[in-house]
Amino acid sequence: xxxxxxxxxxxxxxxxxxxxxxxxxxxxxxxxxxxxxxxxxxxxxxxxxxxxxxxxxxxxxxxxxxxxxxxxxxxxxxxxxxxxxxxxxxxxxxxxxxxxxxxxxxxxxxxxxxxxxxxxxxxxxxxxxxxxxxxxxxxxxxxxxxxxxxxxxxxxxxxxxxxxxxxxxxxxxxxxxxxxxxxxxxxxxxxxxxxxxxxxxxxxxxxxxxxxxxxxxxxxxxxxxxxxxxxxxxxxxxxxxxxxxxxxxxxxxxxxxxxxxxxxxxxxxxxxxxxxxxxxxxxxxxxxxxxxxxxxxxxxxxxxxxxxxxxxxxxxxxxxxxxxxxxxxxxxxxxxxxxxxxxxx
Amino acid sequence: xxxxxxxxxxxxxxxxxxxxxxxxxxxxxxxxxxxxxxxxxxxxxxxxxxxxxxxxxxxxxxxxxxxxxxxxxxxxxxxxxxxxxxxxxxxxxxxxxxxxxxxxxxxxxxxxxxxxxxxxxxxxxxxxxxxxxxxxxxxxxxxxxxxxxxxxxxxxxxxxxxxxxxxxxxxxxxxxxxxxxxxxxxxxxxxxxxxxxxxxxxxxxxxxxxxxxxxxxxxxxxxxxxxxxxxxxxxxxxxxxxxxxxxxxxxxxxxxxxxxxxxxxxxxxxxxxxxxxxxxxxxxxxxxxxxxxxxxxxxxxxxxxxxxxxxxxxxxxxxxxxxxxxxxxxxxxxxxxxxxxxxxx
Numbered sequence: 001x002x003x004x005x006x007x008x009x010x011x012x013x014x015x016x017x018x019x020x021x022x023x024x025x026x027x028x029x030x031x032x033x034x035x036x037x038x039x040x041x042x043x044x045x046x047x048x049x050x051x052x053x054x055x056x057x058x059x060x061x062x063x064x065x066x067x068x069x070x071x072x073x074x075x076x077x078x079x080x081x082x083x084x085x086x087x088x089x090x091x092x093x094x095x096x097x098x099x100x101x102x103x104x105x106x107x108x109x110x111x112x113x114x115x116x117x118x119x120x121x122x123x124x125x126x127x128x129x130x131x132x133x134x135x136x137x138x139x140x141x142x143x144x145x146x147x148x149x150x151x152x153x154x155x156x157x158x159x160x161x162x163x164x165x166x167x168x169x170x171x172x173x174x175x176x177x178x179x180x181x182x183x184x185x186x187x188x189x190x191x192x193x194x195x196x197x198x199x200x201x202x203x204x205x206x207x208x209x210x211x212x213x214x215x216x217x218x219x220x221x222x223x224x225x226x227x228x229x230x231x232x233x234x235x236x237x238x239x240x241x242x243x244x245x246x247x248x249x250x251x252x253x254x255x256x257x258x259x260x261x262x263x264x265x266x267x268x269x270x271x272x273x274x275x276x277x278x279x280x281x282x283x284x285x286x287x288x289x290x291x292x293x294x295x296x297x298x299x300x301x302x303x304x305x306x307x308x309x310x311x312x313x314x315x316x317x318x319x320x321x322x323x324x325x326x327x328x329x330x331x332x333x334x335x336x337x338x339x340x341x342x343x344x345x
Numbered sequence: 346x347x348x349x350x351x352x353x354x355x356x357x358x359x360x361x362x363x364x365x366x367x368x369x370x371x372x373x374x375x376x377x378x379x380x381x382x383x384x385x386x387x388x389x390x391x392x393x394x395x396x397x398x399x400x401x402x403x404x405x406x407x408x409x410x411x412x413x414x415x416x417x418x419x420x421x422x423x424x425x426x427x428x429x430x431x432x433x434x435x436x437x438x439x440x441x442x443x444x445x446x447x448x449x450x451x452x453x454x455x456x457x458x459x460x461x462x463x464x465x466x467x468x469x470x471x472x473x474x475x476x477x478x479x480x481x482x483x484x485x486x487x488x489x490x491x492x493x494x495x496x497x498x499x500x501x502x503x504x505x506x507x508x509x510x511x512x513x514x515x516x517x518x519x520x521x522x523x524x525x526x527x528x529x530x531x532x533x534x535x536x537x538x539x540x541x542x543x544x545x546x547x548x549x550x551x552x553x554x555x556x557x558x559x560x561x562x563x564x565x566x567x568x569x570x571x572x573x574x575x576x577x578x579x580x581x582x583x584x585x586x587x588x589x590x591x592x593x594x595x596x597x598x599x600x601x602x603x604x605x606x607x608x609x610x611x612x613x614x615x616x617x618x619x620x621x622x623x624x625x626x627x628x629x630x631x632x633x634x635x636x637x638x639x640x641x642x643x644x645x646x647x648x649x650x651x652x653x654x655x656x657x658x659x660x661x662x663x664x665x666x667x668x669x670x671x672x673x674x675x676x677x678x679x680x681x682x683x684x685x686x687x688x689x690x
Contacts, residue, residue, distance in 0.1 A: 002360050003358065004358040004359075004503075004553050004556070004557070005355060005356070005357050005358075006481070006556050006560035007355045008355050008356070008561065010350060011351065011353070012348050012350050013349040015347050015349055016346050073421075074422075077418050077419075080487065080494065084487060085489075090644055113493075114493060114495075114644065115495040115497060116496075116497070142425065142429060148459060150460045151457055151460060152461070154349070154351075208347075211349070211351050212349070215351035215352060216354065299434065299459065
C-alpha cells in the first residue's frame, strides 16, 4: 500500500464590506478574477440588481428561480446549459447576486462547471450576508430534504454592500437578525450591544473565525448549529412556512433555556437573552412527537441521539471535550418544551 | 478588505495494488471508511463483480448505466435518490466498481452527497486503473461535450486487483495501453521495457508523482495531456466511435512526430516510438479542417492557440519554462499531418 498525498493549497477568499461597493470597487475586482463575466441573479431582483450590474460590467445576465426553487439539480442543469451555450469557459467568472438560495445554487454550479470556475458572491439579504455567503458551503435540495447535496467551494471574493440593507423590508432584516444574535450568544458578546452595521460586521468576522479555526467541521464550527437543533426541526414541521430566521430565533431561545435548565447558564443571563427576541409562535401543526421524530432524523443527530450546542454565558458555547455539543435526552428536554409551548403566542 | 483563509488538510488516498485483493483485504478496508456500505456497479458487470462484492460486504447494490451513459446529471440524480431512499448518510461509504465512466460518475455523486461521503474506487478496466481512478478528478458529460462538469474529490482508497486484468478482452487491454505507453514516453522510460503488470504499476506511480508535484495542474501535470491534443479531437470528430485509447495512441504518435519535426526529438528516438504502436486508422470522416476546428475549441487551447506537450527523448517531456506545453502553428503541424494521413490504414 502507498499513500497518494497531493498537497493542495488552501483557498483564499477576499471579503469586502462597505457602503456603495456595487458602485465603486466592483469593476476592478471582477477583471482580476475572470476574462468573461456571467451575472446570475434571483429572478425577483433582476431589474433591481441584476440588469444594472450586468450592464456596468458588460456581462451576460442569467436568472435563476427565486428562493429555494433555484436549489435543485434540474435548475442548475438549466443554468449550466445556458452558460455553455454562451461560451463560458475555464477562465470565466460567475457572479451570483441574490439571497442565500441564489448564492448556494450558483456556488454549486461554479464548483462543478469545468471542475470549478471563479466565483464572486454578492448577497442581497441579511441572512445571505452573515451566513450563507460566508464559509464556502454550497447547497441544493432534494425531494428528501433541504441542503442534502452540495460542495465545499470557496469563492474568490464576497462583496457585502451595506447599502443593500436599506432596500430590504423590515421582516427580511428580522429574518437575518436571528443568526446575528446567535453569533453574539455563542462567540462574541460585543455583537449584542453594537449598532446594526457593526453587528453585521462582527457577526461575519465571528463566523470567519470559527471557520478558520475548524475548516472541516470536526469541532468548534459546530457551535454555528446553536439554535438549529430545534430550529431546523420546526422549519421542517412547518413545511418551510416558518422562515429560517424565525425558526433559529425560537431554537436559540430554547437552547438558552435548556442551557439554564441543565445548570450551565445562570438564570440572570437567560433573562437577558429572553429580551433579545420578539414574541414567537410555534407552527400550527407543531406537536412534541413530530418535534422529536424530526430531530432524531436530522443529519446533526448521531445514531438517533439528539445533540444541542449549549452556552454557559452570553458569548460562550460550551466545549464538551472538543465536541462543542452534548447529547440531550427526552427527559432533559421536557421542561424546556413546557416553557416553549407556554411562551408561544 | 480582509482575507478568509481556512487551512484545509490535504487529502490522503490509500492505493492498494495486488492480486486477489477483491478476495482478501477488502472487507477490513471498507469497515474503516464507513458504517453502512453502498456498492455501485456498471450494469454490464453487475453479475460478474457487483453482486458478489455486495454480498461479501453485506452491502446494498446499485447499478449505473454502462459506459458514458452514467456520466450525466440525470443519471447521478437517479442514483442519489436511490441512496437517500435507502437511508445512506454522512458516515456511509460508496464503493464504485467499473471502468472510468463508472468511477467518474460515482465519484461525482460521492463528492456532492451531503457535501461529500467516503468513496472507494475499484477500477475494472486497464484505462480505469492507470488513469481515471488516479488523481481525484470526477467527470460528467453535457450535451456540449465530454467531461465538461466535475469535481476534484479524492477517494479514501483505490483498490487495483490485478486479477481483474485476466477477465478483460485483449481489445480492452489495448485500449488502456496507450496511456501506459504515454507515461513511459513523458516520464519514466522504464515503463516501456517492463512486464505488463510492472508496466501498470509504474504507470500508476508515474501519474501519482506528477499529481503530487502539481496538484492544481498549473505546470507539470499538463504532461499528462501528451497525445491528447490530437487524440481528443479525433475522438470528438469520430463522435466517440474511436475509443479513447486508440485516439491517444494516434495522438501520441503524432506528438512524437511533431517533437521530431520541430527539432526536439532525435529521429532514432522517434523510430523506436513508432514501433510501440499497432497500425491505426484515422476516423472515416476525418478532414484537416475538422481537426483544426476541433482542436481550437478544446478546453486545453488558450485563446484559440493549439498547444502540444512535446518530448526531447523517451521518458522526458519538455519543460518550456514551466508551461510543459508549447503553442504550435498550423504550418508547424502540417508535415506531421501529412505523415499521419499517409500512415493511416
